[in-house]
Amino acid sequence: MNVLLSKFTTKHNTVPFSQIKIEDYLPAFQEGITLAKAEIDAIVNNPEAPTFENTVVAMDFSGDILDRLSSAFFNLNSAETSDEMQKIAQEVSPLLSEFGNDITLNAALFAKIKTVYDQKETLNLNPEQTTLLDKKYKSFSRNGANLPEDKKDQLREIDKDLSKLSLQFGENVLAETNAxxxxxxDEKDLAGLPEGTIEAARLLAKSQGKEGWFFTLDHPSYVPFLTYADNRELRKKMAIAFGAKAFQNNEFDNQENVLKIAKLRFERANLLAYKTHAHFVLEERMAESPEKVFSFLNDLLAKAKPAAQKEFAELTAFAKELDGIEQLEKWDGAYYSEKLKQQLFNLDDEKLKPYFQLEKVLNGAFTVAKKLYGLTFTEVFDIDKYHEEVTTYEVTDADGNLVSIFYADFFPRKGKRNGAWMTSFKSQSIKDGVNERPHISNVCNFTKPTETKPSLLTFNEVTTLFHEFGHGLHGMLANTVYPSLSGTSVFWDFVELPSQIMENWCYEPEALALFANHYETGEIIPIEYVQKIKESASFQEGLATLRQLSFGLLDMAWHGQDPTNITDLKAFETEQFANTQLYPDVKENAMSTAFSHIFQGGYSSGYYSYKWAEVLDADAFEYFQEKGIFNHEVATKFKDNVLSKGGTEHPMILYKRFRGQEPKPEALLKRAGLL
Known part of the structure; x- marks a missing residue:
């Protein structure tokens, strides 16, 4: 009996990880697709006239088994993968892509949806129902349903190729990271490095039966090395290796993959009568068009660049004075920034880390959620998990009702990709009067506890935890009828608002008092540290903004124009970075070959949304600051109009309902010290 194909009989219907065998996946996917197809066929063959309920709603609730199986499998493929898992992913991705196309190119199904869509004005639908109908209709029209047969076949081929290419892209980046x-x-090569970083490197070497210290391109190892190692040559070696990922003309090279992906996306957009991939993508975003995005990015660039140039000049002068460095290179940036920050604020991560013990920070996030939204997180030990390091929680509201299940998975492992993300194992929806509650997960890569110390976070990691937890709350507090509009299923440039706004609490004395206690003495973080954290938050904000804008502009360059004549990836990049570049170019390095956000994740034509969402979050948090950061009224408005509403209405409508006005960029510029 394949456990993946029946309704789970576990507590809260959670995924029974320990009962899944790796050989279950492929047959489960094959059968799951068959079952989902049968549900679609039942809608198509229903002899009754198409209605909103029997067509649009039926479709939204179809494929439940396949959805849960897919989320379990692909979540594990990111957090706990193996060669076998990756092999299955390679086999399964084209099947799913083809199944998706079988639906969107199903003429009979589209005809039924279109029949309902054409009667839209007379159906008396509420806003959520209207959104669902629009979304379902567009999922066809934007995927070729109005195309003639031969063009549909072309589209299928493109989609199949794209799904394979982006998988290949990601595997190459992972292989290069691990290689x-x-x-x-020699101990003197460790000069400058924090003792926790050194200990972690020693444990890594020991785990491989070697003497000495191992440093890798994984963030918890790479970032401290670049920030603190005194040995400039070794920093250079690390930085060049990091920047050369999948750009080494070896079997893991991504240059061809990038060019192919960009060209296929453009071809696909043209097939669907869009000018470029960005025009296609942005139609379903708050930003609406490439022109708007370019003007948004360039407007911010005009304000940030003078600040960045001034900061770069200061940093250059500082490095020269300190160490006689004539030309600041990319591997010098983090190192001298940290030293300058030290000099200006006398505050470094090593001073702060003892106050940020992982368990306490996590409980702090839970307490903030309780104060704002009345949630209680209780660790439970009777829910199956996919790795012993995962912790599981029941989340309840003020009346003790179950709101969500929450999984937390915080440490790096061999089978886990870099970075931090939120995901779900089961989405929320309301069916037959039952509100199915979601199962949400946060996955991060923080430093593991060692033999002598608990896991202590850098301040940057504290904000990362709060950020992902904000996404988590968006998922947990979901309260919509239809699964495809639930939780984080919102326009892409709106999805970062709930996560980024949470980071603001990390800078507030009132919130820090809840969790920033010294792990040995219990002493609460000194107020002068808090002041310095706040002051230093806008330290080199010009440079940071310039960097983000350069990535957003590179993304738009790949996707907002015709890429068919690009043959040299490096030359193209150099041209795109001309307006934002301060450091000398490194010829061995390229950005695009490991720019997973846009070539593997879903950020193509969407990288600008980080900055876009910062405008939203700065503006929204200003409202909290006006009324009090734990103000019940503002929190309830945010919960009712943003967090629980998912994608049920246009985000600008939801935002204005919460805030009473459109967001203003001034709040961001003020916070960043750029005004």
Whole structure:
């Protein structure tokens, strides 16, 4: 009996990880697709006239088994993968892509949806129902349903190729990340490094039966090395290795993959009568068009660039004065920024880390959620998990009702990709009067506890935890009828608002008092540290903004114009970075070959949304600051109009309902010290 194909009989219907065998996946996917197809066929063959309920709603609730199986499998493929999992992913991705196309190119199904869509004005639908109908209709029209047969076939081929290419892209980046190790045996090469970083490197070497210290391109190893290692040559070695990922003309090279992906996306957009991939993508975003995005990015660039140039000049002068460095290079940036920050604020991560013990920070996030939204998180031990390091929680509201299940998975492992993300194992919806509650997960890569110390976070990691937890709350507090509009199923440039707004609490004394206690003495974080954290938050904000804008502009360059004549990836990048570049170029490095956000994740034509969402979050948090950061009225408005509403209405409508006005960029510029 394949456990993945029946309704789970576990507590809260959670995924029974320990009962899943790796050989279950492929047959489960094949059968799951068959079952989902049968549900679609039942809608198509229903002899009754098409209605909103028997067609649009039926479709939204179809494929439940396949959805849950897919989320379990692909979540594990990111957090706990293996060679076998990756092999299955390679086999399954084209099947799913084809199944998706079988639906969107199903003429009979589209005819039924269109019949309902054409009667839209007379159906008396509420806003959520209207959104669902629009979304379903567009999921066809934007995927070729109005195309003639031969063009539909072309589209299928493109989609199949794209799904394979982006998987290949990601596997190459992972392989290149894992392939590099800096093995140090001379203690003087460790000068400048924090003791926690050194200990982690020693444990890594020991785990591989080696003497000395191992440093890798994984963030918890790479970032401290670039920030603190005094040995400039070794920083250079690490930085060049990091920037050369999948750009080494070897079997893991991504240059061809990038060019192919960009060209296929453009071809696909043209097939669907859009000018470029960005025109296609942005139609379903708050930003609406490439022109708007370019003007948004360039407007911010005009304001940030003078500040960035001034900061770069200061940093250059500082490095020269300190160490006689004539030309600041990319591997010097983090190192001298940290030293300058030290000099200006006398505050470094090593001073702060003892106050940010992982468990306490997590409980702090829970307490903030309780104060704002009345949620209680209780760790439970009778829910199956996919790795012993995962912790599981029941989340309840003020009346003790179950709101969500929450999984937390915080440490790096061999089978886990870099970075931090929120995901779900089961989405929320309301069916037959039952409100199915969601199962949400946060996955991060924080430093593991060692033999002598608990897991202590850098301040940057504290904000990362709060950020992902904000996405988590968006998922947990979901309260919509239809699964495809639930939780984080919102326009892409709106999805970062709930996450980014949470980071603001990390800078507030009132919130820090809840969790920033010294792990040995219990002493609460000194107020002068808090002041310095706030002051230093806008330290080199010009440079940070310029960097983000350069990525957003590179993304738009790949996707907002015709890429068919690009043959040299590096030359193209150099041209795109001309207006934002301060450091000398490194010829061995390229950005695009490991720019997973846009070539593997879903950020193509969407990288600008980080900055877009910062405008939203700065503006929204200003409202909290006006009324009090734990103000019940503002929190309830945010919960009722943003967090629980998912994608049921246009985000600008939801935002204005919460805030009473459209967001203003001034709040962001003020916070960043750029005004």
């Amino acid at each position: 590099f190790e800096l093995h140090l045996t």
